[in-house]
Amino acid sequence: MAGRQQVYSVCGMCSVRCPIVVEVEDGKAVRIEGNPKSPLKGSLCARGAAGIALEMDAERPQRPLIRVGERGEGKWREASWDEALDYVAGKLKDITAAHGGRSVLFSDRGGPFVDLHQAFVRGLGSPNYCNHDSACARNVQHAAKSVMGIGRKEVVYDYRNCKHLVLQTRNILEAINVAEANAVLDGMEKGCKLSVVDIRATYTAGKADNFYMVRPGSDLAFNLAVIHVLINEGLYNKPYVEAHVQDLDALAQHVATCTPQWAEGETGVPAAAITALARQLAEAAPGVIWHPGWMVARYDDSFHVCRTAYIINALLGSIGAKGGLPIANKPGDVGRKGLKKLVDLYPAPEEKRADGVGWRHTQFDGGPGLINLAYDAIATGDPYPVKAYICYRHDPLMAMPDAEAMKRKWEGLDLLVSVTFSWSDTAWHSDVVLPLSTYLSRESIIASKGGLKPQFFVRKRSMQPTLDTRADWEILCGLAKRLGMDKLAFERIEDIWEYQLQPTGVTMADFDAKGFVELCDAPKYREDAELKFATSSGKLEMISPKWTKAGEPSLRPYAAPPAPPQGMFRIAFGRTALHTQGHTVNNPLLAEQMSTNVAWINTARAAELGIADGELLEVLDARGTAAGRIRAFVTDFVHPEALFMVHGFGHRLPVESRARGKGVADQELMPGGLERYDRAGGGISMQEHFVAVRKAAARA
Amino acid sequence: MSTYCIVTDERRCISCKACEVHCKVKNAMPVGIKLGEHFTEGPVPGPNGAPLYRTLYMPCFHCEEPECVDVCPTGAMTKREADGIVYVEADDCIGCGACLEACPWHIPQWNEDGDKAVKCDLCMDRIDAGLKPACVTGCTTHALALVGQDDPRYEEQRKRAPQRALAER
Ligand code: SF4
């Protein structure tokens, strides 16, 4: 690979997976920008720009490691790939011989490349494929299903044609998807109004026409009042509702007493402002997006907050509409054939899921289950023993509350494997670490992306790995071969690509021009008459029979969140554009940008406690255990009840010199939090915890 | 004759700092040195009480009459005839640091690796190849633009530009 080359590929610094072009010089990646032939037109976020620093960083697992000390002790022996894969395959054989294929659990962080993982898990005969989503967007997903009968990604956010965008728990300009951020800003340049509902002034709020700083945990009251105004003032889209909404009467009755005056008392937002917002939305309808959120594993009622977001969209007629939430097209919708799935290499297991999803918890989506509930099966053996756990690019110990409780549940495992490109708390606690090549030095299976213009895209290898790491397909197919799963034992990525493309009429050469292949020429919107929803009534359901059957009300009365005890705060966390959760904090270029987090604290509360801006604080959980030190950021623009920090800091591993000991980890402030989840939506309720602060200097 | 400058569209800028990172990668600058620096102020109360952030990406202004060039004893700090780009001719830089002090905003930075001054040259190799500077191309939201210095934003942004720290000095 001498000389200069441009390689079209796919970013892997976060789960968005933006299209990129990598400039390669003499076989080494030297610069990355957004794929100029994609809507990104060169733009790429800071993490994407810093990707080469990840590849060049030696502070990652450098070769396969097998644990020799206790779990988490950090004592390893280095192994060759053959030895490590033989070891893992041997253990898996023993475990499945004794406890069956179902005793293997696998989790990843979702995304467009999971077909390979699902195939591997099925090949083992296990139903226990999971992803991280109970600590992320499960409440949105289930809310979408409960109202529309389809998943959250089966509608598109049509920002460029939108007239009024409402962002609630969606910090769209800091928790970045590059294409989406640009689409939002383009829409605003064309006159789209932006309303932000949040507990603090994010950078997104800094661009809002309307900003509502709500009391943490009171979003549902806000939304119910908006619904109240839309119905009571007759502002909803009557022909649309007549045609597509089921049980409007029950909804009207449910919100009868949820007046804006009532909501003012709950949220702190003036009644007149709530009424005005509802009227503005009605004027802009159907070109309205009330965003249902992304990372909403926050409150006990987050599922209902998301549901009411979809309900407001339904009342305004924006579900299915241009400028609102049009239906995403799959290849079949534009007259094309989809990829051949690897998971279809094996029959679906008949065994029920260990996490109870689909049979114990009938309202939840079988696909990725609820990983936190699968851990209960490890601990209790109910419904059956789970003895092996493979974490693929997933760090549950940092992503979910109460690491100690999680580790105790994992004591029942005979094998814990991490497949990872960076160090993580979970990798450190594992029995075997299989180092994954970075996204620059691995290729991935072909991915299919729905949308107004559905497409296929592919990640190509831009350079060879600098460390002794391997691609995901090399690792999983290598294990498949050793386990006698011959159908999945591919030796070359080209063979996988060829398999996937079989029915599609697309060839690998078609990716050369742009790095992706669009399956139709123009965006395809559906006519109103074509709208039919995958619910039992075929309509948008205000009352979901599926949830009713599971014993969960679809219209839950509002319950005010408890106020923090005297002198305490409700913990709140969020994102920065500079880091992806915890896994980029040790990147040299990103650590230079932001090496620690700060604690946002309201000016009046800080004054009460005698805390000055920039002062070093200790944060204590509800039991009084200190989680580390952090500087105060004192501002009027955070709700007085909240203590906010960016997630992903407070690393403790000795192998991460730039991240170690910097800032505080919010998830350490949630004792017992693994058990606290939204029963209706499946999301973990991570902001249902209180914390205290004290000056660090005051420590005896 | 001065031609180019980079301006920030505050309506689009989201303070994500990708501009700094794109610059650093393109110019292979070590940790500690930023040829262009992004500044954010806020949140402050905006006109209607809603929060507001002020933002500015600040590479070199490529002054009409650059003080850094005037003080450079060897002529290493150069103003390119054709388009007014101010850049360091590295071979001629003796590392005296005069330009760092002379610039009203302390834009030239000190690179310990080589003991020389370094500064933004607007990615002139890219400009010569018909491309935009790396920060402009890479900016997450297309908030940056390469424009002529007759753009009204140039003077406005020069006026509110803060002084930069003298890196690694
Ligand atoms: S948002 Fe940034 S990190 Fe995420 S995929 Fe896109 S460029 Fe990469």
Ligand code: SF4
């Ligand atoms: S370094 Fe300073 S003085 Fe020199 S051209 Fe740039 S802004 Fe002007």
Ligand code: SF4
């Ligand atoms: S990359 Fe663009 S949007 Fe991000 S901080 Fe720089 S100028 Fe602003």
